[in-house]
Amino acid sequence: MALALWKNLLQTTKKRILQQRRLSLYNGAHGYEEELIKKKLQQFSGGSVNLSKEDNGIGILTLNNPKLMNAFTGTMMIELQERVTELENWKDGKGLIVHGAGNTFCSGSDLNVVKEISNSQDGMNMCMFMQNTLTRLMRLPLISVALVQGKAFGGGAELTTACDFRLMTPGSEIRFVHKHMGLVPGWGGAARLVRIVGGGAALQLLGGAAGVGPERALGLRLADHALPNADDSAALGEARAWLTQYTDGPAAVIRALKKVVTAGRELPLEAALRTEKDIFGTVWGGPDNLQALVRRPKHR
Numbered sequence: 427m428a429l430a431l432w433k434n435l436l437q438t439t440k441k442r443i444l445q446q447r448r449l450s451l452y453n454g455a456h457g458y459e460e461e462l463i464k465k466k467l468q469q470f471s472g473g474s475v476n477l478s479k480e481d482n483g484i485g486i487l488t489l490n491n492p493k494l495m496n497a498f499t500g501t502m503m504i505e506l507q508e509r510v511t512e513l514e515n516w517k518d519g520k521g522l523i524v525h526g527a528g529n530t531f532c533s534g535s536d537l538n539v540v541k542e543i544s545n546s547q548d549g550m551n552m553c554m555f556m557q558n559t560l561t562r563l564m565r566l567p568l569i570s571v572a573l574v575q576g577k578a579f580g581g582g583a584e585l586t587t588a589c590d591f592r593l594m595t596p597g598s599e600i601r602f603v604h605k606h607m608g609l610v611p612g613w614g615g616a617a618r619l620v621r622i623v624g625g626g627a628a629l630q631l632l633g634g635a636a637g638v639g640p641e642r643a644l645g646l647r648l649a650d651h652a653l654p655n656a657d658d659s660a661a662l663g664e665a666r667a668w669l670t671q672y673t674d675g676p677a678a679v680i681r682a683l684k685k686v687v688t689a690g691r692e693l694p695l696e697a698a699l700r701t702e703k704d705i706f707g708t709v710w711g712g713p714d715n716l717q718a719l720v721r722r723p724k725h726r
């Protein structure tokens with residue numbers, strides 16, 4: 427009995443590790459040394475990344491380092507990875523809101539950390555670490571929203587692009603400041619930005635390194651909606667209400683919807699079609715489908 431349980435646990439753990447590898451971009455074959463960079467990042471502590479999972483299937487991910495405008499310390503990068511793993515294992519989840527504490531989003535990497543890891547090996551490992559985490563965040567079977575209050579600068583701007591939608595409050599600003607730091611985005615922000623706004627607008631945003639408020643962001647299709655309220659809890663409530671219009675419904679169906687969109691977004695057409703077929707197979711004839719057939723709703 428104990429042996430069977432142990433074997434089961436081993437198998438589940440192996441499956442989970444394999445799944446994380448499949449969803450990640452980099453491994454040892456790419457010269458990526460995860461344990462090395464985690465050990466390094468662990469030295470730079472401060473702030474936290476918190477997750478609360480609500481009964482409505484919406485997760486609230488909070489970047490919590492308001493003293494530094496929610497800049498990412500080393501331990502926050504590690505905590506973000508841990509929270510993403512938690513979300514991958516949350517089978518009832520349907521949506522996710524990413525926001526910052528204290529009425530602001532995130533001012534990127536903590537510049538004190540950047541200075542300490544400015545050598546090439548640490549820089550490449552940190553870049554791969556954050557790309558892995560943000561790619562897994564983007565691929566979660568949850569409809570995700572970045573709630574941009576205050577400033578989303580540098581890596582903070584990059585993080586917004588790993589969400590499906592960006593909502594902006596009055597006075598908020600997304601700004602790719604990398605040029606002024608002698609850098610280009612390294613957390614996958616450029617590749618994702620091109621897919622969101624197109625190559626021309628991405629070059630304007632990166633080359634100009636200027637702040638973009640809600641109105642211009644809506645025009646560029648960088649933002650999906652402007653919220654009326656800048657106040658912390660009111661904005662969170664409004665973001666929740668906005669997201670609920672898309673997450674309302676059975677978890678299995680909402681999660682399957684996000685998966686077919688991820689496939690369409692990332693795969694060549696034939697592979698995306700095959701994936702869509704496989705995901706279709708998971709809901710066809712399933713409980714939600716059979717119940718709908720009994721109800722026979724009219725979609726007037």
Ligand SMILES: CC[C@@H](C(=O)O)C(=O)SCCNC(=O)CCNC(=O)[C@H](O)C(C)(C)COP(=O)(O)OP(=O)(O)OC[C@H]1O[C@@H](n2cnc3c(N)ncnc32)[C@H](O)[C@@H]1OP(=O)(O)O
Nearest residue numbers: 493494495497533534535536537538577579580581611612
């Ligand atoms: C690979 C790295 C790259 C990436 O990941 O893509 C990066 O992200 S590099 C970091 C890019 N971000 C920045 O350069 C932001 C720098 N900060 C600012 O421009 C301003 O602080 C602000 C964000 C516009 C806010 O200005 P303001 O409202 O006037 O507040 P303060 O400047 O007084 O900020 C309060 C406090 O927070 C500290 N702070 C802010 N951002 C960071 C940061 N990224 N790293 C470290 N510390 C940060 C700021 O220094 C203030 O602290 P004190 O000086 O102790 O008061």
